[in-house]
Amino acid sequence: MFKLNLKIALRNLWKNKGFSLINIGGLAIGLASCMILLLYVAYEWGYDKQFKNSDKTYVVYQSVVANGKTFSWSWTPNAMAADIQEKFPGVKYASHSTYPRLNLLTVGDKKISSKVVFANPNFLKILDYTFIKGNAAAALKNVNSIILTKSMAEKLFGNEDPLNKTVKFENQDVLKVEGVIEDTPANSSIHFECVMPWELFVKRETWAKEDNWGNNMCLTLVQLKDNNAFATANTEIKNIYKRHDKEIAAVALLHPLTKWHLYGDFENGKSIGGKIDQLKIFLLLAFCILLIACVNFMNLSTARSERRAKEVGVRKAIGSTRKSLVSQFFLESLLITFISTALAFILIEVSLPYFNNLLNIKLNIDYYNVSFWLALFGLMIFTGFVAGSYPALYLSSFEPVKVLKGLRLKTDSSVPVRKVLVVGQFVFASCLIVCTAVIYQQLNYVRNKPIGYNQSNLVQIAIDGKLRDQSKLEVLKTQMIKSGAATNVTFFNSDFTEGGNNTTNIEWEGKNPKELISFNHRGIGYDFTETIGTEIISGREFSAKFPNDTSSVMLNEAAVRMMNLKNPIGAVITFWGTRLTNVGVVKDFVVESAYQKVAPMIFYLNTKDNATMIIARLNPNQNISASLGKIEALVKEMEPNYPVNLKFVNESFEVKFQDEKLLGTLSNWFGGFAIFISCLGLLGLALFMAEQRKKEISIRKVLGASTANILTLLNKDFIKLVAIANIIAFPLAYIIINKWLSAFEYRINISALPFLGAIILSVLIAILTVSIQSVKVAKANPVDALKYE
Structure with a gap:
């Protein structure tokens, strides 16, 4: 019996090559997308779990x-x-x-x-x-x-x-x-x-x-x-x-x-989540894409229901039970799933190098891992049964007497189900369009938000070996400026774009003794504000003209606000038990998270060889490569025993957006796949509707209806479905994206633009997809559909 069912399944696939190709292609893309996302989720989930205990x-x-x-x-x-x-x-x-x-x-x-x-x-x-x-x-x-x-x-x-x-x-x-x-x-x-x-x-x-x-x-x-x-x-x-x-x-x-790794966010001393939230999104995305692919299979399988009605009638008439027919259709579904999985592997192997490069990780399929094959087998069975469930139950329900007498099948009952499935697909697609648009808006907002200094042509060089000597650093600074490679040079005691030292051991007049205030503290060199391109709001910065600056500090605006200093210049601050005088207020600039408010910062003069970075502003009138070459040569000349560790500040700053870029990129790519697969679902429904209304369309053409009239008639129903999908999707998308944005102190206001874009894009996609089939039907010769009447 199995052999016979397999033969029938293969013949049906071969007989309906176009439908088979769409079915297999849709499922293959869905499975490939799902598996790549699951590989990424498994990779992230496996963090720090390699150790025995x-x-x-x-x-x-x-x-x-x-x-x-x-x-x-x-x-x-x-x-x-x-x-x-x-x-x-x-x-x-x-x-x-x-x-x-x-x-x-x-x-x-x-x-x-x-x-x-x-x-x-x-x-x-x-x-x-x-x-x-x-x-x-x-x-x-x-x-x-x-x-x-x-x-x-x-x-x-x-x-x-x-x-x-x-x-x-x-x-x-x-x-x-x-x-x-x-x-x-x-x-x-x-x-x-x-x-x-x-x-x-x-x-x-x-x-x-x-x-x-x-x-x-x-x-x-x-x-x-x-x-x-x-x-x-x-x-x-x-x-x-x-x-x-x-x-x-x-x-x-x-x-x-x-x-x-996954639960790195804390609130009130308790872990509240972190990257695990992103993983949940990708996991949901993986199964939604697979579900959309399964829905397409259902739509396309039932779209040609009349073509298989006689087959079902004959098989029932000669004694086949509904159970055997259900088995037949499930076998077809599993066969298509198996072929789709083989094609999905090819797609995965071709696309993995690109995604590894995009995500800067090393995803790969471990073909020797038994767990992988068990998971894959389970995914195939799940996909096969979900995709084949509705077609199997629907097609096996046909009554043989009515089919063989040539009576028209009452297929209207299946149309609402198909419409619900298509609406569900476009709800997901519209949600993805809105969410992806808002993610990119937020990313661009934070990227373009003033960060308080000028990143252009700003480089940092690690201080190693002999360069740790303050006198040698001053000589190097002079040589870099004299060579024309740099216009300004200063020093910093940590990586300029990363978190540094923090302390709560700061006292000042008027401070509440019971309140703890955390300050970022950084050691800087002379010409600091001019080099990085920020401003002194009031007072002055450290200068060699003032030998007593070793007993001075500078504050940023956030620190002045936090300390509630009405006259910050000249204010005496106790820093780790040492009384220091504030001589300047620096404009707030971002050194840690670009999404959070700038923390209170206190700056002191680097004096005890504790600088770890040289910050240099490259000469804009010189060739960048030539300037970098001169700087490397000067550093090598002074300290030949260490490799020159030089990097642009804007490249380091870009790393801060890695998680959001990843979320946006993956949502963009897999959202595109989901939309493409959803289009196949619309195509399936369009094929079904065109076949059901073939005679009606022919009569309308005979009575004078133009191609445009018929296209409008056929597209009207689908536009309604897409409109309903958007009405359902928009509140869901708003809730999801509002929750995501709530994690950022600096965030955009959700505008109507992403929602308007989702409406236009989804309607346009629906019209183009449906019109592909509708034009073919609308231009067909009506005699072909009516001649046997």
């Missing part, structure tokens, strides 16, 4: 109330891990480590800037990376040792065995390679290329020797013996700051490692 591992966060709201960070004191390990009985391991930073590694003539993490031995016990070479049990115990990742070992030593060879660190410390581990997974929150002992960090940074509960400077990871101990451990850790320093108002909490 990831479910028992936690990141220690601190929460502090400041500026009227609660801030939560995964930055903790250097003393935290040892205290937890010693005093918390439910803890198996606790580790502290630095966050990855760039440092120089040298082997012979090879000089490579590598991402370095300093950590204690427990770090590699909690995050159990696979050791390719070396003894995992002895890792990080020798102060002059280093653990390399596989790719870094290859960069430094090529095909040689790196074990027990030496690496020079920052041209100072000679380190012995005691192990090689697998590269950190792409979907891991911590990316590094080598690990070094914490003792080496303390040896180089003497300030880190003392336990300091007021300095949140490292990452603390905790692995519990059992998750039953979580509630107790989380309660005990809450007041760990207070137990060691009563002046510290922060509280600590344990945040699951497996949720670190």
